Amino acid sequence: MTVTWLRGLLTRRPLRVWGTAAGVALTTAFLALLLAFIATGRANMTARAAASVPVDWQVLLGPQGSVPAAARAIRAATPVKTLLPVGYADVAALSAVTGPAGQVTTQTTGAGKVLGLPPGYVAAFPAELRALVGATQGVLVSQQTAANLHAGVGDRVTVTRYGAPPVAVTVAGVVDLPAADSLFQAVGAPKGLAPQAPPDNVLLVPRAQFDHLFAPQRAARPDTVRTQLHVRLATTLPADPGQAFALVSRLANNVEARLAGSAVVGNTLGATLDGAREGALYAQALFLFLGLPGALLAAALTVTVAGASGTQRAGEAALLRVRGAAEGLILRLGAGEALVVAALGLLAGLGVAALLAPALAGTPLTGASLLWPGLVGLLLALGAVLLPTLGAVRSSTVAAQRLAVRRSRVPLWQRLYVDAMLLILAGVVFWRSAAGGYQLVLAPEGVTQASIQSEAFLAPLALWLGGTLLAVRLLGLLLRRNVLGQLLRPVSGRLSSIVAAALERQGGVLSRGTALVALAVAFALSTSIFNATYNDQARVDAILTNGSDVTVTGTAAGPAGPQLSALKVLPGVSAAQPLIHRYAYVGADLQDIYGIDAAHFTEVSHLSNTYFKDLGAQAALVKLAARPDALFVSQETVNDYNLSLGDAVRLRLLNARTHQYAVVPFTFVGVVREFPTAPKDSFLVTNAAYLAQQTGNPVAEVALLKVSGNPQQVVDGARRLTASLPGVQITDLGSARTRVSSGLTAVNLAGLSRIELGFAVLLLAGATGLVLALGLTERRRTFTVLGALGATSRQLGAFLNGEALVIVGLGGAFGLVIGLGVAQTLIKLLQGVFDPPPEGLLMPWVYLGLLLISAVVSTGVAVVVARRASGRRVTEVLRAS
Structure with a gap:
């Protein structure tokens, strides 16, 4: 009987089985790819850290130390x-x-x-x-x-x-x-x-x-x-930076123990891995922040798809009871359906993940990447199918199971105001992080144990769930107060009040559908905004490192400035600017000093408002150009020398005519935190014309090129023009991004972004289309009866369009507000990812347009399916119901 029952489900209830299996497949595939990305991210961080170290260990010998003895101890401790x-x-x-x-x-x-x-x-x-x-x-x-x-x-x-x-x-x-x-x-x-x-x-x-x-x-x-x-x-290092740091630290300690105090190990590799493990934890937090909501949403879609056929399951259970089936048999049939759903979902989900992982994550799936998602998928399938079946079996009577209208009660979470509590919790956690001194990742320097502040996940999660529950509460108010009739008038016409009354009686179904759509839209919107902001900030970080699209860095013996006119006319170059890079003594401290043309510098480079203290970028450039001797000073130098705005700063600069250092007066006009090509600690920025005049050397060492064409073509052309210059370096944004190791924007999350955004489209399509189609198909008996009583196709369409508008329109509107809030929260909480921090949210309009098209198409398909179902013959529908 079980085989016959399952065969009947696959043929007569294909949407229910395959819809639930699709939710299981999305959940397992998403989790498997997420684990693969985490593993790849850790390995990449370790490899990048090890490759960036010029010397792994610098072992300082003491007065009693000898080179042969130290060499023997080192080789004995590690390869x-x-x-x-x-x-x-x-x-x-x-x-x-x-x-x-x-x-x-x-x-x-x-x-x-x-x-x-x-x-x-x-x-x-x-x-x-x-x-x-x-x-x-x-x-x-x-x-x-x-x-x-x-x-x-x-x-x-x-x-x-x-x-x-x-x-x-x-x-x-x-x-x-x-x-x-x-x-x-x-x-x-x-x-x-x-x-x-x-x-x-x-x-x-x-x-x-x-x-x-x-x-x-x-x-x-x-x-x-x-x-x-x-x-x-x-030594072969573990893939995880934390484990690699611990290993290298133990090896260094072993060497020092062998040398008994006659040498000290300068563990440069360990120090770099110490910083990398913090970046790896940020990467893990990033994956979890962006990935787990998608997995939860896929699981919610699975449960909703299975729950949308609740009336159908209750009817099937009642029919089986009438024909003498015991509760155990009904549960076994439900378990069989759950296992079929699990098998189909796991096969599809893990298969897709195994195919996509090498291309997107850069690594094949491992046992852990398969085991845990598979286990979650199995439990999800069992829970999504067995719980509704158990609820149908435990109904008191057959009549109760066949009852179409039940007395509704206000859900417990509404009576307890869980939505308000979640939103308050999100606000408190967010306020704590915004107040300052907050660290998402705790990685004490030199300590092998590092962790992520788990409470940081509360703000976006609580906002996501609390906002959705608030949307459901507001929807209930709209339905109860019949305000919905006014909203439905554009699609339901004169039937808007009747449709609103019908929808009010379907409040539970509408609430589930609206909540799912709101969650899907919020996830898609917040993820896409964060990824767009992240990718743009990676470009800003690369420009901060490189200076411009293509940078030609010369030396004092071979400056790039004299080649500027020739570089400017290279194919693909849209603008070019010189950058003077010299060195100046501030007291006894030698610092980098940069001379720019304040009126035209932004033609080739990007200046963020966050680069300057208490000033926007444009205001800072205006202030710099206002007086020739204006000087912007880094925060560290301001602190070290106790400078105040307006102070006269006397720097010693090398004069090209006398070849001696001479004192040059400047006026301190502002604090600069970061500047293109500048180091992160101490540097100075001034006007190029004044710097050239005071040093007797107008030649710029660096040329910055804005590229509108192929960067590699520009690099090749610049290389040919500067071939005779000694020590010249030519770099572009691509090479700069691979060199950046100061922040997580060095990590290329393009694969994760593609899979997240692709899954978001599928989840939204499933939420708007599949759930709506299942719900409408469940009510096809009602529509068929209405058709038999003389309702026209246009009148039936008013009911269908009204339900679609409530679920998709209101759910999408609620999701839009929630998504914007979650995106802002994510960017604030993950501010350690960005260096420098972004100035605001970046909207991915193309993707959002694709998302809207996906929702509209899936909704339209669902409505068409329901209309066709309502057009079937009355006897056929009643017999199948």
């Missing part, structure tokens, strides 16, 4: 790919005598550092040095030191040593030190290492020459000459 000893020496000054005959000048710097690099160091750690001019072997001088000394290839630089006479060396090349912060970090701090401002003056010499030059200084002042072992690990 090692590269291990090279590097010498560090403090020097009192560097000086050089340069210039053509008759114009010879002597430049002398302050204290500096000399590094001794062993053979093969540049090849082993390529991220540490970038060649600009001359060779990459021999005596190398850093770019800023070369500018300070006005020295180049072939010049002699005198090194003033501690406890030993000065010694002169010949410069073989000029290099940039991209990773100077980590190269000169303070190894040996309480936590193993600490950030430290890199020295202004750096000289690099071969290790053999270093040992010869600083042997006397080591003997006289051993505290000024040290040795570090630079290590590249060959």
